[in-house]
Amino acid sequence: MTFILNTFIKGFYLFRSGIAIFCFFLIIASGMDQALCESCPSSEQLQQTIQSVMKRDVEIKGIRATAYKGLCEVHVRISGRDNILYTNQENQFLVFGHLIESSSGENLTRKALEEYTRLSPKDVQKLKSYTAFSIGKGPIELFYVTDPQCPYCKKGEKILKKMAEASEVTVHFILYPLSFHKGAKEQCISIICDNKGLEGLESEYLSENQCTQGKNKVEATNLFMKEKGITGTPGYIFTDGIIHTGLLHEPNLRNRLGLPPPKDEAPPQKHEAEPKKLKHPVDSKKK
Template sequence: MHFKTAWAIFITSVSAFLVFGSPGPEASSAVSCPDIAVVQERLSNAFQGRNVTAKAIEPSPVSGLCQVHVRVNEKSQILYTDPSGRYLILGQILDAQEKKNLTRARLEEFNRLTAQDKEALDDLVAFTLGPATAPHTVYFVTDPQCPYCKRAETTLEAMASEGVLQVRYVLYPLPMHPGARESCIALVCDKKGHDDFKKNYKSDNQCPEGTNKIDATMKFMQAHGINGTPTYIFSDGTFRSGVMDRSALENKLKAQ
């Protein structure tokens, strides 16, 4: 496979290695992983011209493989290598028996927000939906023009109306959506809430308070490798991008 093609697969995470059965704790304990400097050299040789940095290496859940935490243009990813560091394996490990994506679970741990990060995130909330007394809270990173966000909101709105979830909206206009930034700033400046957001509220009010909040939101998200919407940020500091159905969302909330 050409390296350019392989890299595209790596970035979009569309390839996968299926693991049939639970790997167990003994699976990862015996493997000796290569030095991180060796892996960095392999990455630099394989992906010349790419800003790829190996941050950490450890045994994977599967015997004989090591998992490498890498940063790609400020975004975290996981790849796998053999004990010699010669082979780089791009994709995800799925535990078919437990029905769990092991790569995603570990990546969530790598990306987990700190207590200080969560304090900063609170300052970025534009408005909330659902009672403050709800047993669960989620930060919902959204763009007013994002079609997938509207699908995600159907579940969030239902759970908020039932009183089981408070949704804290964080407005993150994507550059690809003309006018989204101005809409987000106007919502903050005019102190509008969920109902106006749903109605695609617009105004010419581009006050400094709104501009600063949206700029701070974009800086925060980019610093943590969050490049798309919708993204759910949970109270334990982990986050997940893409639409989650109710079952997946409830399971994640219960696991915190």
């Protein structure tokens, strides 16, 4: 390749069958020569390459050239989870990591993945049927995917509670128990059946009430999330269909929602910055 890359090594080098897989963040140097790839490997070529290296089933969801000479972007689903990896025109290597634009600090990999996994307006409307409870009466709506036993979810819940109490947002909570959290499914069902809401979620409420309505909602939620490639919590689903998996700190969340930064917090740093917020007619309720 003719462009320059500054690299932060974030893991290890793994060599199999002459293919180097690099686990790192790529920081693109300013002034890089930018040009579209003339071509990218076929899905058949990539399927064979990735499966031979990873030794598991991989679904190729999409392949496209990037704006950087010789670099191709591949959208894959591995073990039910969506990922982005990179290769070149000759399929000589696979790169797992994040592409960061040095001039703006924008995470191009996250931006691409969010566009690939974006929900349709119809699917966004379906989310209401999976909602366990809602808090706040703010003009901006969002959905929060959480598990009672998820520690990072609790951090996100505190931020959302604060914003809801300030009447800035309306948050729809979707309970998505992860399979490795013992008893989480029963907790979710109990919270729904006994109408315990946020208080029940915060206290990890559990009762013997495992009503049919609660079971059906939790099971339907699990199916929907897996179908959409959402395999972890916490998760934020915005009304424009964009999905963000992982905790968003308050400055970044507020920036994403088009809200001013909190008075007691610094603005979001560039390396944590999310893709530019998208204007969408359903982002706000009509008053």
